[in-house]
Amino acid sequence: MTDKVRLAPVGLGRWARVLARGAQRGDTLELYSCFSRDEARRTAFQAEFGIERSASSYEELLADPAVEGVIVTTPNDTHKDVIIQALEAGKAVYTDKPIAHTLEDANRIAAAVSDTGQVFAVGHSSRRLSGHREMKRWLDDRRIGDISLAEANFSNERGLELTPDTWRYYADKSPGGAFIQLGVHHADTLQFLLGPVKSVTAHARKLYTKSEVPDAVMAILEFESGPLGYIGTGWASPGVYSMNLLGTKANLMYDLDFTHWDESHLADDWSTLRSQFYGESVRQQVELPRTDMFREQLEEFGLAIRGRATVEVGAVEAVRALGVVRAVLESSKRDGQAVLVQEVIHEAGVDPSLA
Amino acid sequence: MTDKVRLAPVGLGRWARVLARGAQRGDTLELYSCFSRDEARRTAFQAEFGIERSASSYEELLADPAVEGVIVTTPNDTHKDVIIQALEAGKAVYTDKPIAHTLEDANRIAAAVSDTGQVFAVGHSSRRLSGHREMKRWLDDRRIGDISLAEANFSNERGLELTPDTWRYYADKSPGGAFIQLGVHHADTLQFLLGPVKSVTAHARKLYTKSEVPDAVMAILEFESGPLGYIGTGWASPGVYSMNLLGTKANLMYDLDFTHWDESHLADDWSTLRSQFYGESVRQQVELPRTDMFREQLEEFGLAIRGRATVEVGAVEAVRALGVVRAVLESSKRDGQAVLVQEVIHEAGVDPSLA
Numbered sequence: 001m002t003d004k005v006r007l008a009p010v011g012l013g014r015w016a017r018v019l020a021r022g023a024q025r026g027d028t029l030e031l032y033s034c035f036s037r038d039e040a041r042r043t044a045f046q047a048e049f050g051i052e053r054s055a056s057s058y059e060e061l062l063a064d065p066a067v068e069g070v071i072v073t074t075p076n077d078t079h080k081d082v083i084i085q086a087l088e089a090g091k092a093v094y095t096d097k098p099i100a101h102t103l104e105d106a107n108r109i110a111a112a113v114s115d116t117g118q119v120f121a122v123g124h125s126s127r128r129l130s131g132h133r134e135m136k137r138w139l140d141d142r143r144i145g146d147i148s149l150a151e152a153n154f155s156n157e158r159g160l161e162l163t164p165d166t167w168r169y170y171a172d173k174s175p176g177g178a179f180i181q182l183g184v185h186h187a188d189t190l191q192f193l194l195g196p197v198k199s200v201t202a203h204a205r206k207l208y209t210k211s212e213v214p215d216a217v218m219a220i221l222e223f224e225s226g227p228l229g230y231i232g233t234g235w236a237s238p239g240v241y242s243m244n245l246l247g248t249k250a251n252l253m254y255d256l257d258f259t260h261w262d263e264s265h266l267a268d269d270w271s272t273l274r275s276q277f278y279g280e281s282v283r284q285q286v287e288l289p290r291t292d293m294f295r296e297q298l299e300e301f302g303l304a305i306r307g308r309a310t311v312e313v314g315a316v317e318a319v320r321a322l323g324v325v326r327a328v329l330e331s332s333k334r335d336g337q338a339v340l341v342q343e344v345i346h347e348a349g350v351d352p353s354l355a
Numbered sequence: 356m357t358d359k360v361r362l363a364p365v366g367l368g369r370w371a372r373v374l375a376r377g378a379q380r381g382d383t384l385e386l387y388s389c390f391s392r393d394e395a396r397r398t399a400f401q402a403e404f405g406i407e408r409s410a411s412s413y414e415e416l417l418a419d420p421a422v423e424g425v426i427v428t429t430p431n432d433t434h435k436d437v438i439i440q441a442l443e444a445g446k447a448v449y450t451d452k453p454i455a456h457t458l459e460d461a462n463r464i465a466a467a468v469s470d471t472g473q474v475f476a477v478g479h480s481s482r483r484l485s486g487h488r489e490m491k492r493w494l495d496d497r498r499i500g501d502i503s504l505a506e507a508n509f510s511n512e513r514g515l516e517l518t519p520d521t522w523r524y525y526a527d528k529s530p531g532g533a534f535i536q537l538g539v540h541h542a543d544t545l546q547f548l549l550g551p552v553k554s555v556t557a558h559a560r561k562l563y564t565k566s567e568v569p570d571a572v573m574a575i576l577e578f579e580s581g582p583l584g585y586i587g588t589g590w591a592s593p594g595v596y597s598m599n600l601l602g603t604k605a606n607l608m609y610d611l612d613f614t615h616w617d618e619s620h621l622a623d624d625w626s627t628l629r630s631q632f633y634g635e636s637v638r639q640q641v642e643l644p645r646t647d648m649f650r651e652q653l654e655e656f657g658l659a660i661r662g663r664a665t666v667e668v669g670a671v672e673a674v675r676a677l678g679v680v681r682a683v684l685e686s687s688k689r690d691g692q693a694v695l696v697q698e699v700i701h702e703a704g705v706d707p708s709l710a
Contacts, residue, residue, distance in 0.1 A: 148562050148571040148589040153506065155601055157633065201556055201691035203575050205583055207503050208603055216503040218575045218583045220558050220691065228558055228573045232585060234503040237601035238631045246510055246592035248563055259636045270636060276593045278512065281614045281625060331691070336556035336575065338691040 005302035006032035007094075008067045010058065010082060011074035012045040015096055018262045019071055019123075020049045022294030025265055029302050035061040058082070062089035068305050069094060069119065071298070075167040076174060080105040083120075084112040092119035094301045098184045098325065099318035101175055103348030106322050110315035110354050121301040121311040122318035124188035125264070126241075128296050130288040131254035131273040132189050135245060138252060138275075139193060145249030150190055150221075150229040152243040154182040156258055159215035159235025160208060169211040177213025178235035179204065180325050186231045186243065187324035188317060190221065193245070196320060198224045199338040200327035208236040219328045222338070251276040253283065265292040319345065319354045360657035361387035362449075363422045365413065365437060366429035367400040370451055373617045374426055374478075375404045377649030380620055384657045390416040413437070417444035423660050424449060424474065426653070430522040431529060435460035438475075439467040447474035449656045453539045453680065454673035456530055458703030461677050465670035465709050476656040476666040477673035479543035480619070481596075483651050485643040486609035486628040487544050490600060493607060493630075494548060500604030505545055505584040507598040509537040511613055514570035514590025515563060524566040532568025533590035534559065535680050541586045541598065542679035543672060545576065548600070551675060553579045554693040555682035563591040574683045577693070606631040608638065620647040674700065674709045 007029055009016045016034075023029040035055045036042050042054040055061035061070070062085065069092035074082050079100045086093050093113075099122050100106040113120040126132065138144040158168070159178060167173040174180060191197060202219035209215040215236045221229035234240075239258025245251065257270035268290050274283035303309035323345045331339040346352070362384055364371045371389075378384040390410045391397050397409040410416035416425070417440065424447035429437050434455045441448050448468075454477050455461040468475040481487065493499040513523070514533060522528040529535060546552060557574035564570040570591045576584035589595075594613025600606065612625035623645050629638035658664035678700045686694040701707070 146563060146591070148560075148591045149508070149510065149573065149587050151506070151508065151587055153504070153599070153601075155504065160603065199691075201558060201575070203556060203577060203583055203693075205503075205577075205581070207581055208501060216583050218504065218585050220556070220573045220575060222558060222560075226560070226562055228560055228571050228587075230573050230585060230587060232504050232506055232583075234601050236501075236503045236603050238606050238633050238635070240599070240601065240606060240631075244508070244595070246508075246589050246595065248515065248591050251593050251595060257636050259634065276595075278593050279614065280593070281612050334692075336554075336686070336691050336693040337689075338558075 004028055004030035005305055006030050006066055006068045007071055007302065008033040008035065008061055009071040009073065010035050010061070011072060012036040012041045013073060016071065016073040017048065019073065019294055019298065022264060022292065023298045024049065025292060025295045026299050028299050033061060033064060033067055058085065062086055062091060068092060069301065072096065076101040080108050083109050087112045087116045087118045092301070092305045094121045094123065094298065096123045097318065098180055098322050099315065100322065101173065101180065103319065103322060103326055103345060103350055106319050107348065107350040110319060110351060113315050119301065119304045119311060120314050121297065121304065122313050123297060124185065124313045124318065124321060125293040125297050126185040127189040127192040128291060128293040129256065130268050130291040131256065131271055132193065134273055134286055134288055135252055135254065136193055143250060144245060144247035144252060147194060147227040147245055147247050149246040150194060150227055152186040152190060152230065153232040153240050154186055155234035155237050156182070156239040157235070157237060159211065162209055162211035171212040174213055176204065176217065176325055176329050177211065178215055178233040179217040179328055183217060183231050183233035184321050184325050188313065188321035190229050191320055194223045194227055194229065195225045197221045197324050197341050199340050200324060200331050201336050201338050202328040202331040203336055204329065204332040217328065221324065264294040267293070316354050319350060359383055359385035360660055361385050361421055361423045362426055362657065363388040363390065363416055364426040364428065365390050365416070366427060367391040367396050368428060371426065371428040372403065374428065374649055374653065377619060377647065378653045379404065380647060380650045381654050383654050388416060388419060388422055413440065417441055417446060423447060424656065427451065431456040435463050438464050442467045442471045442473045445473070447656070447660045449476045449478065449653065451478045452673065453535055453677050454670065455677065456528065456535065458674065458677060458681055458700060458705055461674050462703065462705040465674060465706060468670050474656065474659045474666060475669050476652065476659065477668050478652060479540065479668045479673065479676060480648040480652050481540040482544040482547040483646060483648040484611065485623050485646040486611065486626055487548065489628055489641055489643055490607055490609065491548055498605060499600060499602035499607060502549060502582040502600055502602050504601040505549060505582055507541040507545060507585065508587040508595050509541055510589035510592050511537070511594040512592060514566060517564055517566035526567040529568055531559065531572065531680055531684050532566070533570055533588040534572040534683055538572060538586050538588035539676050539680050543668065543676035545584050546675055549578045549582055549584065550580045552576045552679050552696050554695050555679060555686050556691050556693050557683040557686040558691055559684065559687040572683065576679065619649040622648070671709050674705060
């Protein structure tokens with residue numbers, strides 16, 4: 001109890017609170033301090049989570065030797081500076097996904113991770129959902145056979161609610177809209193399950209949102225291992241989170257109620273994984289072990305800081321997920337023409353060892 | 356009872372039997388005669404369905420003045436000759452989907468329909484499924500709001516079973532494989548629901564089938580009305596038939612157990628349409644009136660022959676569905692680049708009044 005890993009959330013908005021609740025569901029992490037430029041927000045955050053101290057500047061937070069790691073939930077376009085500053089101050093960094101809004105920024109972050117040797121984790125949490133872990137087991141032991149089609153959707157209504165005072169409203173801060181915020185989860189999870197995406201074909205449309213970013217994006221992925229994948233993301237409907245894998249021996253259908261996304265310890269109660277073998281008219285529900293993706297990834301980060309775990313999703317995996325996002329945007333600009341993910345990554349000058 | 360419409364199945368394979376059972380579930384149609392080149396097959400078909408007579412040649416069948424219409428289930432690449440011969444002999448024609456395997460053939464068929472003035476119907480049956488009819492009502496009365504994403508899948512294991520003695524094995528007879536056989540249903544139904552498809556972006560892959568045709572096809576559709584659509588079709592997994600519509604007011608999810616596809620009077624027992632409004636964690640099952648798509652389309656055809664109904668799916672609708680299929684194949688050849696459906700239709704020389 002006295003040896004909890006001391007973390008400090010930075011950027012104290014809605015998502016910082018979701019992650020703070022995740023961290024506090026376990027007993028290995030301490031929310032030791034926190035920082036936001038907004039003093040009222042700092043005070044409210046301290047009160048909500050019982051955090052004894054906060055810093056009045058980011059420099060002050062990073063100068064505190066007791067802080068072992070920071071939890072970054074600032075806007076995507078600020079990730080580079082916020083993360084690199086922390087790494088160079090000798091802190092481990094957990095950042096919410098995506099690693100950055102551009103591959104250039106992601107590359108700079110990855111270089112700083114490499115240069116400083118600090119622990120670095122990216123919150124591609126959805127691959128930790130119990131249903132996806134089970135899918136991976138079915139793939140590994142070949143119960144599902146060979147995959148031909150993998151289809152995923154992640155959608156909600158956020159695009160309809162965007163106003164000019166939020167950074168997600170703007171194309172330069174949140175390029176790709178629904179896809180960089182939601183689709184990026186499936187971009188990571190599908191690569192976790194099926195290996196690297198080779199090329200991407202996509203269309204992005206701005207249909208009903210008043211913001212600058214697309215609220216309807218569809219992408220076809222070609223995996224190096226052969227199968228075709230699909231990611232649909234919308235920002236103009238009730239929430240959907242689903243993934244179907246169609247295999248030569250069986251299908252697996254995963255469906256999660258997005259209403260409970262933020263409460264990741266309850267997500268399993270609101271999700272179903274169903275299997276379908278040949279000749280079965282009624283799909284069977286697959287029993288899933290209970291998980292808690294936000295808690296799990298933060299605890300893994302904490303253990304990694306102490307040298308007792310390896311971070312599952314670091315710069316390499318995060319660059320691959322962002323590479324798919326950027327290829328989607330590029331393909332959409334080219335009217336759907338296939339774009340190689342590696343080409344996009346290399347053109348952005350990303351260190352070849354990452355891609 | 357004595358005034359039943361007298362129909363004659365031509366091409367007496369598996370699908371002719373499915374349709375014959377559909378026709379016999381009602382009491383307005385009489386299977387009056389039948390024809391296949393294979394005499395044993397004719398005899399067996401007569402016995403199975405209690406059909407009093409058969410013809411030993413197609414010419415003989417068409418020369419029988421009592422035959423009012425033929426039901427064509429011959430291979431796709433034979434449709435043109437079989438259909439035109441019947442039309443020119445003064446018979447009404449119902450043909451299984453697709454109308455033909457090429458737009459050139461479809462155009463010739465459409466011209467013959469126009470020249471002869473005969474009743475002509477194409478078996479795009481899936482739009483008649485109760486779930487899709489209900490979706491249309493939700494679209495028409497705006498309960499679902501505006502659609503951003505429409506996602507559909509139709510897959511089964513047929514590609515794994517194809518052998519060189521079946522016409523579906525060959526690229527020149529069944530171009531597009533899974534997509535022309537299964538995806539074409541959604542190509543019609545989605546256009547029934549959302550209006551014409553403007554452009555198509557697609558990838559087709561031959562992964563596990565030994566045949567010449569693709570067993571994994573994914574296509575993104577851009578509708579003239581704005582939304583994006585997706586059709587996934589595989590031929591290497593247990594059967595899937597689904598369609599999800601994501602709207603600004605609600606989502607609708609339709610799922611049908613493919614195992615019961617052939618028994619269309621039971622399909623509603625094995626399908627569910629669920630609605631999802633904002634804030635609802637449990638999706639509500641939507642009550643569906645009972646339907647029987649194969650019976651319904653044949654009875655409509657029979658009534659149309661007697662001038663008491665209009666055919667819902669004729670040459671125009673069937674050309675539009677086939678246009679999407681051909682655009683999918685063209686886009687896949689062009690590495691996913693968007694292909695205008697109208698361009699593909701016009702380049703095939705199709706009469707502009709059809710497209």
